[in-house]
Amino acid sequence: MAQPVDFFFFYGSLYTYIAVMRIDAAAKAAGVSVRWRPFNLRAIMIEQNNVPARNPVKMRYVWRDIERRCQAYGLPFRAGPPYPVDPELRVNRVGTVAAVEGWCPEFSRAVYTAWMRDHQAPHEHLERTLRDLGKDPLAVLVQADDDVTKAQLESETNAARDLGIFGAPTFAVGSEIFWGGDRLDEALAYAKGR
Numbered sequence: 001m002a003q004p005v006d007f008f009f010f011y012g013s014l015y016t017y018i019a020v021m022r023i024d025a026a027a028k029a030a031g032v033s034v035r036w037r038p039f040n041l042r043a044i045m046i047e048q049n050n051v052p053a054r055n056p057v058k059m060r061y062v063w064r065d066i067e068r069r070c071q072a073y074g075l076p077f078r079a080g081p082p083y084p085v086d087p088e089l090r091v092n093r094v095g096t097v098a099a100v101e102g103w104c105p106e107f108s109r110a111v112y113t114a115w116m117r118d119h120q121a122p123h124e125h126l127e128r129t130l131r132d133l134g135k136d137p138l139a140v141l142v143q144a145d146d147d148v149t150k151a152q153l154e155s156e157t158n159a160a161r162d163l164g165i166f167g168a169p170t171f172a173v174g175s176e177i178f179w180g181g182d183r184l185d186e187a188l189a190y191a192k193g194r
Helices: 016-030 041-047 056-073 090-101 104-116 126-132 137-144 147-163 181-191
Strands: 005-009 034-038 170-173 176-179
Touching (some): 005 147, 016 034, 016 056, 034 090, 041 147, 090 104, 090 126, 090 137, 104 126, 126 137, 147 170, 170 181
Parallel strands (some): 005 034
16 A cells, blocks of 8 residues: 655745646545645745745746746746745645645645736735635634644644755655655655555
């Protein structure tokens, strides 16, 4: 039987878009279950002095690379979405609520589609995204802002640190990590014992 894959991601990670849009279908085809685990990548990157937005040469490459990869997978993408996003980590906390309650895939796809296709910064359109998913925005946001959810996000961030995660998306099978959206298929194969 296949091991589950832990999908560590951060709303605000550009490359996570491609993984969010592909992971459910790829995991289903592979017969592998996925645990969606939002974490605070920003804190880890600051600790490691690794902040891509401060490197314009790298960012030019990243934008073009994402455009090429989206074309290859047939994913909607329009150059120039707002970046960085979610300064208060509120989208990440809502994602934490969604992960606990089981609606994280739908929420994540909605957030990333609006961001990458429509250039809507996730934190600026959070209430509308929740309403569109049939959620009560006020209730979800109250839960996202409570101490329990903040502690859960911190716990996931500590789990990522303990695994040695330094970027997103990262897929973990037990203690084995696979960094980058282009490692999704490799992680699924590993989970199946191949």
